[in-house]
Amino acid sequence: MTYLSYFKAECLALFRTKQRVVNALLFFVMVVVLFPLGIDPSADFLSPAAGGIIWCAVALSVIVSLESMFKENYVDGVLTQLILSGLSLPWLMLIKVGVYWGAMVLPLLILTPIFSEMLFLPSDSLWVLISTLLLGSPGLFLIGSIGAALTVSLKQGAMLMVLLILPFYFPIIIFSSAAIKAVQLGMPYGGLLALIAAISLLALVVSPVMTSLCIKASVR
């Protein structure tokens, strides 16, 4: 086993189980569509709220896509073999999270302009929204993978995972929607983007190590 062969295997496996990613994307679409229907479809309400709506939907769909990330590998004994492979487990976990991130974020970036148009997001804010997505979504996936690894051995772990990781999503969601609001008000938003990037970078350092510790504690 090498890092490259693991990367290839993960890409192939995710491609074969693409229904999981499609489900998460459909979930994203549903949340975004239901908001205007449920509250107020007018541009006055939607235009300032669009960034927040899209970010909440993104956070929820990331949780949906990550929930069973390690489940099958755990049951099949793949995680045991990964621990025993002699390769560094944090790197393997980073590869896996990276593959999931890539598979989710590309379709999200394609969907976002369509839905921001639907939510009357001004076009000058769209680029800020896309920047926050690019900078913040790695953080969502990295933090989420810790929760998924921590609850992998539990039968009903999904709810616990949501409760554990959602508080850590708050800063990313708050700073992202604040950045979009700031650009709509004509205020500087660079600092907010920097904060989002800082959270993702911190998660990049901490998450693979924490994830592999949780995996090692679960595989017994």
Added chain:
Amino acid sequence: MYSVASLTISDFLVERGESDLLNGLSFSARSGEIVHISGANGAGKSTFFKALLGLLPLLNGTISLNGEVLVRPAQSLLSKSLYIGHGVGLNAALTVMENLSWYFPECHISRFQLVLKELSMSAFAEAQLQQLSAGQLRRVALARLWLSDKPIWLLDEPFTALDQTLISQLEAKMADHISAGGIIILASHLPLKSLPFQRVEL
């Protein structure tokens, strides 16, 4: 010939739930030997492998490889050993061939085909694992024994779900391995039919 001369386990003690398992298990395996661990269900056969590999903490006990005491988690043991446990360790979303090339990226595809032919699995090379039976899954998992060059084999119930033909094939493969100087530690309820082994009762 393999470079491992001996693997010695002494005074193993593992805590599992409320009870202590393995009660000071000690044995030594030299190059070319098979250690057969037997014991009732729940005696700690699987626990032993997990403790040896560092998946479970040891309350007490030492592992020495070639006379050198290892500090856990023992990378030098992991890099020399191949463990096949109850979980098949295969990715269910991939085909048989893809799983093998994930484990052994350095091997050529013709090598996989040879091994699969030997295990009478050629027809299933491109089948997804979901379509295979329990015994066929075990065969794919055991194919790693044919492809690997690790000197120490750690096999937890390797005969589960295998038919008679494959059991004798596996024993023949084990015979090859020990005659090449490898070490095999296996846990099983069945005694080996055709091979000499050192018996360890839990």
